[in-house]
Amino acid sequence: MRVLTLLTDFGETDYYVAAVKGVVLTLAPETQIVDISHQVVPGNLAEAAFLLSAAAPSFPAGTVHLAVVDPGVGSARRILVAETGSAFFVGPDNGVLTPILRDAAVTEVTRSEIFRTGPGQTFHGRDRFAPVAAALLRGELPASIGRRIEDPVLLPLRPVRQEADRITGHIVHVDRYGNLVTDIPVSWLPEGPVRVQRGAQSTSIRATHYGELRAGQPASLEGSLGTLELSMQGEHLASRWSAKAGDEVVVSWRTNPSV
Amino acid sequence: MRVLTLLTDFGETDYYVAAVKGVVLTLAPETQIVDISHQVVPGNLAEAAFLLSAAAPSFPAGTVHLAVVDPGVGSARRILVAETGSAFFVGPDNGVLTPILRDAAVTEVTRSEIFRTGPGQTFHGRDRFAPVAAALLRGELPASIGRRIEDPVLLPLRPVRQEADRITGHIVHVDRYGNLVTDIPVSWLPEGPVRVQRGAQSTSIRATHYGELRAGQPASLEGSLGTLELSMQGEHLASRWSAKAGDEVVVSWRTNPSV
Amino acid sequence: MRVLTLLTDFGETDYYVAAVKGVVLTLAPETQIVDISHQVVPGNLAEAAFLLSAAAPSFPAGTVHLAVVDPGVGSARRILVAETGSAFFVGPDNGVLTPILRDAAVTEVTRSEIFRTGPGQTFHGRDRFAPVAAALLRGELPASIGRRIEDPVLLPLRPVRQEADRITGHIVHVDRYGNLVTDIPVSWLPEGPVRVQRGAQSTSIRATHYGELRAGQPASLEGSLGTLELSMQGEHLASRWSAKAGDEVVVSWRTNPSV
Numbered sequence: 001m002r003v004l005t006l007l008t009d010f011g012e013t014d015y016y017v018a019a020v021k022g023v024v025l026t027l028a029p030e031t032q033i034v035d036i037s038h039q040v041v042p043g044n045l046a047e048a049a050f051l052l053s054a055a056a057p058s059f060p061a062g063t064v065h066l067a068v069v070d071p072g073v074g075s076a077r078r079i080l081v082a083e084t085g086s087a088f089f090v091g092p093d094n095g096v097l098t099p100i101l102r103d104a105a106v107t108e109v110t111r112s113e114i115f116r117t118g119p120g121q122t123f124h125g126r127d128r129f130a131p132v133a134a135a136l137l138r139g140e141l142p143a144s145i146g147r148r149i150e151d152p153v154l155l156p157l158r159p160v161r162q163e164a165d166r167i168t169g170h171i172v173h174v175d176r177y178g179n180l181v182t183d184i185p186v187s188w189l190p191e192g193p194v195r196v197q198r199g200a201q202s203t204s205i206r207a208t209h210y211g212e213l214r215a216g217q218p219a220s221l222e223g224s225l226g227t228l229e230l231s232m233q234g235e236h237l238a239s240r241w242s243a244k245a246g247d248e249v250v251v252s253w254r255t256n257p258s259v
Numbered sequence: 260m261r262v263l264t265l266l267t268d269f270g271e272t273d274y275y276v277a278a279v280k281g282v283v284l285t286l287a288p289e290t291q292i293v294d295i296s297h298q299v300v301p302g303n304l305a306e307a308a309f310l311l312s313a314a315a316p317s318f319p320a321g322t323v324h325l326a327v328v329d330p331g332v333g334s335a336r337r338i339l340v341a342e343t344g345s346a347f348f349v350g351p352d353n354g355v356l357t358p359i360l361r362d363a364a365v366t367e368v369t370r371s372e373i374f375r376t377g378p379g380q381t382f383h384g385r386d387r388f389a390p391v392a393a394a395l396l397r398g399e400l401p402a403s404i405g406r407r408i409e410d411p412v413l414l415p416l417r418p419v420r421q422e423a424d425r426i427t428g429h430i431v432h433v434d435r436y437g438n439l440v441t442d443i444p445v446s447w448l449p450e451g452p453v454r455v456q457r458g459a460q461s462t463s464i465r466a467t468h469y470g471e472l473r474a475g476q477p478a479s480l481e482g483s484l485g486t487l488e489l490s491m492q493g494e495h496l497a498s499r500w501s502a503k504a505g506d507e508v509v510v511s512w513r514t515n516p517s518v
Numbered sequence: 519m520r521v522l523t524l525l526t527d528f529g530e531t532d533y534y535v536a537a538v539k540g541v542v543l544t545l546a547p548e549t550q551i552v553d554i555s556h557q558v559v560p561g562n563l564a565e566a567a568f569l570l571s572a573a574a575p576s577f578p579a580g581t582v583h584l585a586v587v588d589p590g591v592g593s594a595r596r597i598l599v600a601e602t603g604s605a606f607f608v609g610p611d612n613g614v615l616t617p618i619l620r621d622a623a624v625t626e627v628t629r630s631e632i633f634r635t636g637p638g639q640t641f642h643g644r645d646r647f648a649p650v651a652a653a654l655l656r657g658e659l660p661a662s663i664g665r666r667i668e669d670p671v672l673l674p675l676r677p678v679r680q681e682a683d684r685i686t687g688h689i690v691h692v693d694r695y696g697n698l699v700t701d702i703p704v705s706w707l708p709e710g711p712v713r714v715q716r717g718a719q720s721t722s723i724r725a726t727h728y729g730e731l732r733a734g735q736p737a738s739l740e741g742s743l744g745t746l747e748l749s750m751q752g753e754h755l756a757s758r759w760s761a762k763a764g765d766e767v768v769v770s771w772r773t774n775p776s777v
Binding site: 071 | 264271291293294295296299313316317318319434445467468469470471480483484485
């Protein structure tokens with residue numbers, strides 16, 4: 001039994017998610033379907049790219065991940081299959097697969113006979129993406145449904161900047177608890193005390209897990225992706241600090257002048 | 260492995276959806292369960308009927324669709340099984356199955372031995388509907404659990420009206436993106452320009468897919484059910500126009516006086 | 519195929535739920551996963567305990583129920599497996615399993631080799647609870663992954679008080695429809711009229727199901743757990759009465775002085 005994950009901005013009040021699943025189960029009946037989220041803010045490619053790359057490593061080898069966040073649906077934008085060593089990723093060629101594409105072989109789907117026809121030309125999730133995912137779930141290889149490309153659309157890169165006494169990165173996600181997830185790998189930080197600053201706010205408290213924190217105290221710790229996370233025990237730090245995805249975060253420390 | 264879809268107004272903060280699934284998996288273990296939605300506005304039969312009829316065609320033959328939107332739960336209203344050529348639909352006899360009933364053989368469930376008993380008499384989703392769905396999923400036929408009827412309750416019909424130079428229909432659904440889905444089949448419209456009016460607002464722009472639209476411009480296109488849809492690129496048209504399900508929509512065009 | 523239920527306060531906008539499921543499907547591929555809810559108010563152990571104990575009885579024998587509501591994640595709090603005659607329950611030792619523990623054999627998980635290592639120490643749902651659930655789903659017994667304990671953490675008990683002419687209990691849950699679910703077993707009440715009071719509001723109307731109620735009239739009935747429930751037809755009674763989980767409810771009746 002193969003696994004399909006599904007990530008969309010369809011919400012949960014429409015029939016769209018169910019229609020995609022129905023088509024997959026029609027074409028690839030023995031599929032185990034797991035939702036990542038359908039609550040992506042409509043058209044927010046960066047949020048979808050983050051969630052996809054965060055969830056994917058937990059899934060079994062051979063999983064097919066389908067991401068349908070597609071504001072240009074129906075236009076000429078390509079449909080991509082990205083193959084990494086261990087999984088397949090299907091999505092529109094609009095940057096939503098960016099974090100995956102670095103280490104993937106990328107195919108543009110060209111075998112349009114596998115698509116369904118309508119009704120309408122607005123629901124590619126049901127009519128195109130679901131059949132592509134189903135083909136992979138049935139064991140077809142990317143080469144059999146398209147041709148290799150080297151120029152997929154990428155989201156603009158915002159690199160993390162390393163200097164002698166500081167690292168500058170960004171908030172990439174605010175989670176339900178108000179934790180601020182950054183793109184700064186904790187392995188890049190020195191041992192010992194660091195100061196983490198976001199706008200006018202900052203904290204010098206460093207922890208290893210939430211249970212250690214005192215109520216009302218902001219602190220930094222290694223989050224579940226190995227990157228720096230900012231958290232406040234019992235409070236929604238993002239609201240408290242008015243912080244949001246995209247904000248810059250600076251980690252600084254005293255360097256030892258004698259070494 | 261058979262597929263069960265589930266559509267309710269139970270929401271996602273209670274244990275109700277899980278209890279229904281638990282009973283189904285107890286009685287019909289090899290079932291693949293797919294949620295359509297549990298966010299139907301409590302008691303909104305028209306919304307549920309729309310979602311059910313929109314999602315069902317995408318599912319494999321033999322799928323059992325269970326719709327539990329049932330404000331009169333516990334009263335004497337009947338429990339129905341509707342059988343179309345390709346699927347089974349289970350729901351209360353309150354109109355929620357209306358769009359399905361036109362072409363279906365309808366059975367009232369009378370074999371009450373298959374029901375569970377309580378606790379309480381308020382949770383028919385768990386105690387009655389789930390066992391009925393499970394019986395069908397195990398391969399029982401409607402005839403073995405009830406008797407044919409010809410008088411199911413139907414929601415009031417609001418027909419689409421065709422005239423020489425216009426068609427009058429309705430908004431049947433507002434989706435997450437603010438698109439206005441109507442009940443007007445696009446195949447009924449002439450080729451070429453049409454004017455689509457809803458209250459004081461209107462548009463004469465016609466498109467085939469969202470990617471074509473310019474920001475802030477309302478347009479009509481063929482939606483994913485083959486009916487006319489109104490959409491505005493990058494904006495929630497329903498909010499912008501204060502439009503809602505039930506509103507009347509008029510499509511008009513110039514007729515050629517010489518033909 | 520074994521069933522796993524999942525109950526968390528992770529919400530549905532993060533990748534957390536998917537990551538837990540991915541690990542389970544990696545370690546125990548043939549698992550059928552059913553969500554109870556992921557909308558528990560962050561850290562609300564009483565709400566989670568209620569939902570878990572309400573949903574569990576509907577599931578097949580052998581089901582593994584995993585509850586991750588864990589504000590102290592990463593601290594030294596233990597990880598528990600509770601085994602009842604018919605199911606396994608996995609959760610942190612913080613009281614979330616309270617209603618289950620009364621009749622269960624309780625094991626503290628000590629075989630840490632089954633845990634995954636990070637990234638980070640903040641996501642025990644993915645790194646510890648999921649592997650424990652997967653071990654049970656693969657057929658391992660609690661004894662093989664831990665040691666029996668007798669002192670699990672319990673939520674404070676708020677007993678229902680019985681007197682000659684009254685019973686005092688509490689609202690334990692407000693459901694989506696605004697119904698007030700109490701902890702007062704209906705089997706403890708006398709036949710005939712009772713008065714149900716919550717703060718300054720009360721009702722003397724007793725019903726067996728919602729369909730009986732008249733619009734705008736509050737009434738009491740036997741809910742889907744066998745306990746007393748307060749409901750108002752077509753209205754959200756909790757909003758109307760400003761009632762919430764934890765509020766005291768008093769049921770009183772006239773005793774017959776001659777008996």
